[in-house]
Amino acid sequence: MAEKKKNPVWEIFASVRLALFLLFTLAATSIIGTIIPQNEAPGFYIERYGANLARFMQTMDVPDMYNSWWFMILLTLFSLNLIVCSLERIPNAWRLVTMDNLATDPERLKKMSLKQSITLDATRADAVTRTTGHLASKGWKATQRGLDGATLLFAQKGAWTRFGVYIVHSSILIILIGAIIGSPRVAKDILKNPLYAFKGSVNIPETQQTDVIFSFLEGVGQLPLGFTVRCDFFNIEYYPNGMPKEYLSKLSVIENGEVVRQVEIEVNEPLIHRGITFYQSSYQPYRDFILSVKNNETGAGKTEIVPAATQITWKEGGARFGIINMETRGEVVNRFKIWFTDDQGEPSKFWLEPGREAIIERPSGNYTLSAKQLYATGLQVAKDPGVWWVYTGCGLMLLGLLVAFFMSHRKVWALVSEEQGKVTVLFAGNANKNKLGFEKTFAELAESLK
Amino acid sequence: MNSSQLFGLTTLAYLLSSAVYIALFVFKNKKIGGAGTALAIAGVLAQTVAMGLRWKESYDLGIGHAPLTNMYESLVFFSWCTALFYLFMEFKFKNRVIGAFVMPFAFVSMAYASFAKGMNQEISPLIPALQSNWLIAHVVTCFIGYGAFAMAGGLGVMYLLKKSALDKGLAKDSLTGSLPDLKVIDDMTYKTIVFGFLWLSAGIITGAVWANEAWGTYWSWDPKETWSIITWFIYASTLHARFTRGWSGSRIAWLAIIGFVSVFFTYFGVNYLLSGLHSYGQS
Numbered sequence: 118m119a120e121k122k123k124n125p126v127w128e129i130f131a132s133v134r135l136a137l138f139l140l141f142t143l144a145a146t147s148i149i150g151t152i153i154p155q156n157e158a159p160g161f162y163i164e165r166y167g168a169n170l171a172r173f174m175q176t177m178d179v180p181d182m183y184n185s186w187w188f189m190i191l192l193t194l195f196s197l198n199l200i201v202c203s204l205e206r207i208p209n210a211w212r213l214v215t216m217d218n219l220a221t222d223p224e225r226l227k228k229m230s231l232k233q234s235i236t237l238d239a240t241r242a243d244a245v246t247r248t249t250g251h252l253a254s255k256g257w258k259a260t261q262r263g264l265d266g267a268t269l270l271f272a273q274k275g276a277w278t279r280f281g282v283y284i285v286h287s288s289i290l291i292i293l294i295g296a297i298i299g300s301p302r303v304a305k306d307i308l309k310n311p312l313y314a315f316k317g318s319v320n321i322p323e324t325q326q327t328d329v330i331f332s333f334l335e336g337v338g339q340l341p342l343g344f345t346v347r348c349d350f351f352n353i354e355y356y357p358n359g360m361p362k363e364y365l366s367k368l369s370v371i372e373n374g375e376v377v378r379q380v381e382i383e384v385n386e387p388l389i390h391r392g393i394t395f396y397q398s399s400y401q402p403y404r405d406f407i408l409s410v411k412n413n414e415t416g417a418g419k420t421e422i423v424p425a426a427t428q429i430t431w432k433e434g435g436a437r438f439g440i441i442n443m444e445t446r447g448e449v450v451n452r453f454k455i456w457f458t459d460d461q462g463e464p465s466k467f468w469l470e471p472g473r474e475a476i477i478e479r480p481s482g483n484y485t486l487s488a489k490q491l492y493a494t495g496l497q498v499a500k501d502p503g504v505w506w507v508y509t510g511c512g513l514m515l516l517g518l519l520v521a522f523f524m525s526h527r528k529v530w531a532l533v534s535e536e537q538g539k540v541t542v543l544f545a546g547n548a549n550k551n552k553l554g555f556e557k558t559f560a561e562l563a564e565s566l567k
Numbered sequence: 568m569n570s571s572q573l574f575g576l577t578t579l580a581y582l583l584s585s586a587v588y589i590a591l592f593v594f595k596n597k598k599i600g601g602a603g604t605a606l607a608i609a610g611v612l613a614q615t616v617a618m619g620l621r622w623k624e625s626y627d628l629g630i631g632h633a634p635l636t637n638m639y640e641s642l643v644f645f646s647w648c649t650a651l652f653y654l655f656m657e658f659k660f661k662n663r664v665i666g667a668f669v670m671p672f673a674f675v676s677m678a679y680a681s682f683a684k685g686m687n688q689e690i691s692p693l694i695p696a697l698q699s700n701w702l703i704a705h706v707v708t709c710f711i712g713y714g715a716f717a718m719a720g721g722l723g724v725m726y727l728l729k730k731s732a733l734d735k736g737l738a739k740d741s742l743t744g745s746l747p748d749l750k751v752i753d754d755m756t757y758k759t760i761v762f763g764f765l766w767l768s769a770g771i772i773t774g775a776v777w778a779n780e781a782w783g784t785y786w787s788w789d790p791k792e793t794w795s796i797i798t799w800f801i802y803a804s805t806l807h808a809r810f811t812r813g814w815s816g817s818r819i820a821w822l823a824i825i826g827f828v829s830v831f832f833t834y835f836g837v838n839y840l841l842s843g844l845h846s847y848g849q850s
């Protein structure tokens with residue numbers, strides 16, 4: 118037995134009773150934030166719950182309870198509990214894994230609940246060889262030690278699975294460490310470096326660019342990216358029934374005035390550049406339109422962003438054009454009515470869908486024209502240096518749970534002894550989990566030596 | 568035959584199967600038990616084919632996706648997981664009476680999916696946020712867990728019934744006489760919770776990874792996430808109470824029931840009573 122540490126604080130944190138209490142308290146208090154809406158303006162709470170209750174809620178940080186001081190204290194206590202509880206027990210697990218099982222008293226083997234005796238017609242040395250070989254053929258690598266008048270064989274499987282529990286427990290800590298590393302608050306208030314980890318957003322109108330984003334955290338404001346992002350293009354695709362199918366932005370990353378990357382992003386397919394991730398999250402349609410026209414013979418063309426009902430004069434191309442009407446659904450334009458003339462004969466007027474091209478046959482030649490509404494793409498922007506800790510923790514947790522729940526430490530002893538010319542092999546065994554399953558394996562192992 | 572007709576047959580099969588299991592429990596007529604199992608198997612088979620068909624039908628509509636993306640489809644999948652998990656336990660533990668406590672979950676879930684007002688049964692296309700393989704992984708893992716927890720909840724009820732009958736000194740041949748021994752029920756409850764806990768953990772993790780891929784935040788404490796972690800805490804305490812403090816019997820049975828209530832609330836309550844990102848329920 119390990120020495121008992123008598124420090125009462127340590128004792129408290131080493132107790133599973135505290136763990137049960139904390140798990141229960143975390144569960145119970147977490148409910149609050151699912152009932153009382155979180156992160157609303159102060160006025161909301163006063164209106165809904167009255168001034169007195171609202172004031173109390175503000176002192177208790179209820180409007181942001183998952184970041185409140187008392188919830189942090191609960192999580193800290195939980196982590197300490199987990200650490201101390203595990204530290205307290207790991208030495209014992211280590212002892213169980215490394216103990217010398219060949220030192221087991223043969224008398225104890227005879228008292229184990231799983232045992233079976235088999236008589237062999239062989240010398241003791243032969244019986245030892247045979248048993249060792251038999252165990253090996255079933256995947257049990259045995260070690261042996263000579264006792265007086267007997268030989269003790271021992272083999273075990275899955276000793277390391279005793280650590281499964283601790284894999285689970287450390288995985289929780291690793292996840293919490295990842296959450297701290299990736300926390301914008303910690304970056305701002307403790308590291309004093311809000312650029313270390315942040316979450317924010319930015320709207321970029323098509324053809325425009327930005328080198329800053331806006332943090333979600335109060336009191337941070339703008340954050341420089343260290344490079345420039347341009348939105349070249351934004352598009353929404355719809356299903357036939359009108360539901361949105363895809364939001365797509367074409368982004369260019371610009372460093373030192375040069376485009377270093379061009380990427381199309383969608384929801385679920387973000388852009389990651391220098392540890393900063395850009396997620397497609399929203400869009401903003403404008404009442405401006407991008408019109409492009411090209412003379413198919415000369416290849417000359419013109420692109421301009423204009424409001425509706427504005428005539429564009431293309432001097433070099435000798436043409437004038439514009440949008441004279443449109444059909445909308447909400448703020449989104451479905452169809453444009455285009456007007457185009459080269460001042461030779463009647464102007465052309467026709468309907469055009471956004472993103473489509475129209476070929477216009479004119480006396481002066483053949484033109485391609487396209488029109489689309491101007492959008493700003495809404496990007497969520499995050500830098501989370503802790504996320505790989507969190508993912509690693511998650512992986513370890515699943516692994517640890519599999520080990521802790523479904524794998525066991527199994528031991529088999531075989532005592533080969535000789536009495537009055539008769540050689541017997543006494544098998545004994547135990548497992549720390551899934552005892553029923555092991556009983557079968559054990560019986561099969563012993564039986565098949567006969 | 569299209570998928571909705573097959574789902575209809577599934578619902579019928581689960582109804583009859585539940586009825587037979589309940590009759591087996593009430594009248595202790597062992598002979599009819601086989602019919603309950605046969606019906607449950609037929610139901611699972613029909614449902615498996617139906618889900619496959621629905622999947623194919625979605626491709627025929629040009630919006631192909633696995634049938635796991637709205638309230639209706641998740642209820643169907645929950646029912647499938649519960650029935651399948653139950654059958655697995657029936658074969659492993661060779662006991663049919665448990666069906667009376669579990670198959671009704673599979674039936675009610677199908678019936679609710681089929682008949683509830685405002686339930687959208689159409690195969691609808693996926694909005695951009697749902698177009699992710701993590702969604703599939705998330706739903707599958709969560710619902711395997713939920714299926715197991717439904718089973719554990721049923722076992723908990725069974726335990727308490729049997730226990731109270733025994734405490735009242737009712738004779739062996741009373742209503743609960745045909746239930747497995749208390750020790751067996753207790754053991755099954757524990758094992759089922761262990762199994763469910765693993766899948767719930769995987770479900771929470773896949774959900775977090777998905778959220779991070781789509782929004783850049785793996786955890787935002789929205790009500791659904793919060794309730795899933797509450798459920799996780801409840802089962803974690805249940806398991807610890809069991810293997811470190813030796814809790815068993817009625818206390819674990821109660822915890823299995825409380826745990827399932829929490830699962831139920833995570834699944835339904837949050838959609839209908841609270842607001843958040845997972846607005847599955849509204850469609």
Ligand code: HEM
Pocket residue numbers: 130131132133136140195198199202203206281282285286289517518521522800803807810811
């Ligand atoms: C929600 C968080 C937790 C999870 C998911 C978790 C998970 C586990 C798992 C899977 C096992 C192994 C069960 C088995 O061997 O069958 C275990 C055992 C254990 N846990 Fe936790 N645990 C958590 C929190 C805690 C905390 C806070 C403590 C602090 C006291 C704790 C103390 C223990 C102890 C003492 C054992 C038994 C170890 C042994 O077999 O010697 N657990 N836990």
